[in-house]
Amino acid sequence: MAAQISNNKPFIKYSQMKRDAFVMWSGGKDCSLALHNFLKEASGTVSYLVHVAGSCSQGHKLPLHLLKAQSQAMGVPLIIRHINSSHEGFEPHLKSVIRSLKKEGVNAGIFGDIHLQEHRDWIERVCKEVEVEAIFPLWGRRMRDLMDEFVDSGFRARVVAVKDERAPLHCLLGREVDQEFVRDIEAMEGVDLCGENGEYHTFVYDSPLYDKSIDF
Incomplete structure (x- = not known):
């Protein structure tokens, strides 16, 4: 590469x-x-x-x-x-x-x-x-821009973990990371849009870097 x-x-x-x-x-x-x-x-x-x-x-x-x-x-x-x-x-x-x-x-x-x-x-x-x-290729960039780039570039991911002490985050488990997901995160008070504080974690199962998507 x-x-x-x-x-x-x-x-x-x-x-x-x-x-x-x-x-x-x-x-x-x-x-x-x-x-x-x-x-x-x-x-x-x-x-x-x-x-x-x-x-x-x-x-x-x-x-x-x-x-x-x-x-x-x-x-x-x-x-x-x-x-x-x-x-x-x-x-x-x-x-x-x-x-x-x-x-x-x-x-x-x-x-x-x-x-x-x-x-x-x-x-x-x-x-x-x-x-x-x-x-640090992402450092200091606007978080909404990063999320838009991730979705628009053809990456596909799902939420696989959330912070247990933040009960409202439980509804995110299993969610696809798409524009609807981004809008929902933005509406959550005190939640980092990119999950930088560990609010949620994702698994990328398809990507412009992959030769095939991953079944899981």
């Missing part, structure tokens, strides 16, 4: 390098749209999807075979690093994976963050410590 782009992102010292990137992968809409934007706008290739979790996708609670199906549909290898106990931290596992990828020439990571500065700061610190570039 390659595209011709120019992209001014953090860590400018990397900007003249040919980007061979991994994508931090959850199976949901934000990482999918971030990958899509990178391929449209950046000069480089995407060599791997990276997922660090237990037996299921972290917040999304997706069976890992569904992530593998996405990987196969895109023709991009998926690396899954298991955290085997609650005492093991996420960060050491992520750094270990990135260091292994660096030996293969991977020098950048793509992340689907939109506006949570604290999380971006953490990602940038981790990437700086292992000397790879952190790329």
Whole structure:
């Protein structure tokens, strides 16, 4: 997967390098749209999807075979690093994976963050410590524009998890992410339109990046 782009992102010292990137992968809409934007706008290739979790996708609670199906549909290898106990931290596992990828020439990571500065700061610190570039294709963009782009570009996704303490969100479970869904989310007071605070999580079962849709 390659595209011709120019992209001014953090860590400018990397900007003249040919980007061979991994994508931090959850199976949901934000990482999918971030990958899509990178391929449209950046000069480089995407060599791997990276997922660090237990037996299921972290917040999304997706069976890992569904992530593998996405990987196969895109023709991009998926690396899954298991955290085997609650005492093991996420960060050491992520750094270990990135260091292994660096030996293969991977020098950048793509992340689907939109506006949570604290999380971006953490990602940038981790990437700086292992000397790879952190790329945020969706960062700072208007959330309605992102949702419109996701739907209009041909992505298809369903809601697979919601925050349990937000009872009104339960009605979203199983919903298709379409324009009606976007309007309903906008009408919910205190709910982030893109679910950036974990209000809801999605599984992308069809995409302009897939060679076929995923049955699930």
